[in-house]
Amino acid sequence: MKKASQQTSQPARHALVSVRGMRYARGDRFIFDGVDLDIRRGSVTAIMGPSGTGKTTLLKLIGGQLRPASGTVVVDGENVPELGIKALYELRKRMGMMFQSGALLTDLDVFDNVAFPIREHTGLSESLVRDLVLMKLQAVGLRGASKLMPNELSGGMARRVAMARAIALDPMLVLYDEPFTGQDPISMGVLIKLIRELNDALDLTSIVVSHDVKEAAAISDYVYLLSGGKVVDHGVPERLWESASQWSQQFLNGKPDGPVPFHYPAREYREDLLAGVRS
Amino acid sequence: MILDPFQRLGRTSLDFFERLGRGHLFLMHTLAGIPGLLLRPRLVIAQLYSVGVLTLLIILVSGVFVGMVLGLQGYNTLVDFGAEESLGVVVALSLVRELGPVVAALLFAGRAGSALTAEIGLMKATEQLSGMEMMAVDPMKRVVAPRFLAGFLSMPLLAAIFSAVGVYGGYFVGVGLLGVDDGAFWSQMQSKVDLHEDIFNGVIKSVVFGFVAAWIAVFEGYDAVPTSEGVSRATTRTVVHTALAILGLDFVLTALMFGG
Numbered sequence: 001m002k003k004a005s006q007q008t009s010q011p012a013r014h015a016l017v018s019v020r021g022m023r024y025a026r027g028d029r030f031i032f033d034g035v036d037l038d039i040r041r042g043s044v045t046a047i048m049g050p051s052g053t054g055k056t057t058l059l060k061l062i063g064g065q066l067r068p069a070s071g072t073v074v075v076d077g078e079n080v081p082e083l084g085i086k087a088l089y090e091l092r093k094r095m096g097m098m099f100q101s102g103a104l105l106t107d108l109d110v111f112d113n114v115a116f117p118i119r120e121h122t123g124l125s126e127s128l129v130r131d132l133v134l135m136k137l138q139a140v141g142l143r144g145a146s147k148l149m150p151n152e153l154s155g156g157m158a159r160r161v162a163m164a165r166a167i168a169l170d171p172m173l174v175l176y177d178e179p180f181t182g183q184d185p186i187s188m189g190v191l192i193k194l195i196r197e198l199n200d201a202l203d204l205t206s207i208v209v210s211h212d213v214k215e216a217a218a219i220s221d222y223v224y225l226l227s228g229g230k231v232v233d234h235g236v237p238e239r240l241w242e243s244a245s246q247w248s249q250q251f252l253n254g255k256p257d258g259p260v261p262f263h264y265p266a267r268e269y270r271e272d273l274l275a276g277v278r279s
Numbered sequence: 280m281i282l283d284p285f286q287r288l289g290r291t292s293l294d295f296f297e298r299l300g301r302g303h304l305f306l307m308h309t310l311a312g313i314p315g316l317l318l319r320p321r322l323v324i325a326q327l328y329s330v331g332v333l334t335l336l337i338i339l340v341s342g343v344f345v346g347m348v349l350g351l352q353g354y355n356t357l358v359d360f361g362a363e364e365s366l367g368v369v370v371a372l373s374l375v376r377e378l379g380p381v382v383a384a385l386l387f388a389g390r391a392g393s394a395l396t397a398e399i400g401l402m403k404a405t406e407q408l409s410g411m412e413m414m415a416v417d418p419m420k421r422v423v424a425p426r427f428l429a430g431f432l433s434m435p436l437l438a439a440i441f442s443a444v445g446v447y448g449g450y451f452v453g454v455g456l457l458g459v460d461d462g463a464f465w466s467q468m469q470s471k472v473d474l475h476e477d478i479f480n481g482v483i484k485s486v487v488f489g490f491v492a493a494w495i496a497v498f499e500g501y502d503a504v505p506t507s508e509g510v511s512r513a514t515t516r517t518v519v520h521t522a523l524a525i526l527g528l529d530f531v532l533t534a535l536m537f538g539g
């Protein structure tokens with residue numbers, strides 16, 4: 001594994017997404033404090049870390065929904081925080097995002113959800129829209145569910161519909177926010193297969209934010225581990241398990257105690273018990 | 280310790296003005312999204328149905344009952360002076376000047392305003408608005424502006440319908456049940472109710488109330504804390520703030536229009 005500090009300060013030429021010296025604060029607390037990372041074109045890259053490390057926030061920074069306090073977030077040669085609203089929306093047409101909740105429009109059925117971005121951004125005829133939507137739904141195995149409403153879908157199906165919608169405009173980059181959380185083994189297997197196969201078949205670049213270590217590592221070409229507002233480790237998944245970092249070993253092997261302590265900071269146990277009354 | 284109440288007062292005041300400023304910026308963005316709707320009238324028509332048509336029933340029923348009560352109360356007062364034939368004027372003026380715009384706006388806030396807030400708030404809580412942003416679709420233009428415009432357009436029509444059915448409610452009680460002369464009821468109404476001073480001013484009121492009610496409803500939804508409790512609070516705020524704003528504005532507008 002490489003250390004974060006070994007990254008150069010210049011964006012890599014082969015990178016579709018390049019983040020340099022990015023800092024982002026919520027109130028007084030820095031969620032990111034000098035993050036550097038590169039997402040190679042055509043790859044599936046996993047961003048992993050414990051809950052609350054700001055993985056979803058990172059996706060929102062890449063998508064321009066949040067602005068960093070400093071640093072650059074370059075996507076396809078454009079520095080996202082500097083883009084005006086029009087340029088940002090043009091860039092987003094080349095991105096797809098699958099939200100953890102699916103974020104399907106609840107007043108539209110599956111077909112219309114997938115057709116939504118196509119109808120909004122293209123002047124295609126309805127017959128062409130229909131063909132495109134059916135092709136996207138076929139890719140995620142839900143062509144037969146096109147008439148169902150979002151409240152009639154299981155969690156796994158909703159994410160597959162969201163995936164079909166994310167690729168509706170044939171984007172260059174797809175962002176997946178916690179795609180495996182709360183899924184049964186079959187749904188998880190389907191999602192794992194789809195993320196990898198869609199990436200390769202459609203020549204996409206995919207960023208998978210997850211804390212499901214084995215599943216995310218299984219389909220990734222490269223992995224970044226985030227903690228404490230920084231990239232603590234990164235490398236190819238095969239070498240992930242050999243990392244010398246104690247933090248990485250604790251996270252990857254799910255150890256309850258280590259650099260991330262089991263106990264929340266508190267005063268001494270004996271002293272607390274003998275204090276008698278709650279202070 | 281001593282300064283705590285002052286600190287709280289200061290914080291509350293700052294929060295209030297910060298929210299007021301945010302609300303006005305939000306309104307500017309919403310209004311900027313309206314010209315684009317000319318190219319997509321279907322978005323507005325769909326909202327006119329859910330905001331306007333679905334509010335129609337409560338407006339019709341309430342309008343009839345308010346008119347009937349006016350007819351009854353008006354008759355009991357007028358008959359003491361032998362002026363029961365002026366009942367049509369009393370009912371019509373009460374409705375077109377005051378009760379039509381005000382009660383219709385209060386009902387609108389309770390039925391359509393709360394629904395708008397809850398819908399937009401839930402869309403925010405379930406990341407549908409974020410999802411639209413990431414699909415390069417501006418939720419202000421796609422979600423907020425059509426709902427605001429539909430609310431703004433619906434309110435004057437609902438107020439007019441409220442007043443119209445209210446007059447028939449008063450007619451039913453006054454003429455149908457209490458024996459007021461049919462011709463006197465309508466002819467006195469026709470001669471005393473002025474198109475400009477009464478009806479036109481009533482329409483202005485309902486337009487202003489519609490603007491404010493729709494603005495509060497969509498802003499509260501968009502500004503809601505994206506949790507179930509946050510949406511619940513936002514919905515309550517919509518009804519309370521709209522009611523207070525309408526009653527306050529009603530006094531101001533009445534003073535300007537009829538204050539002498």
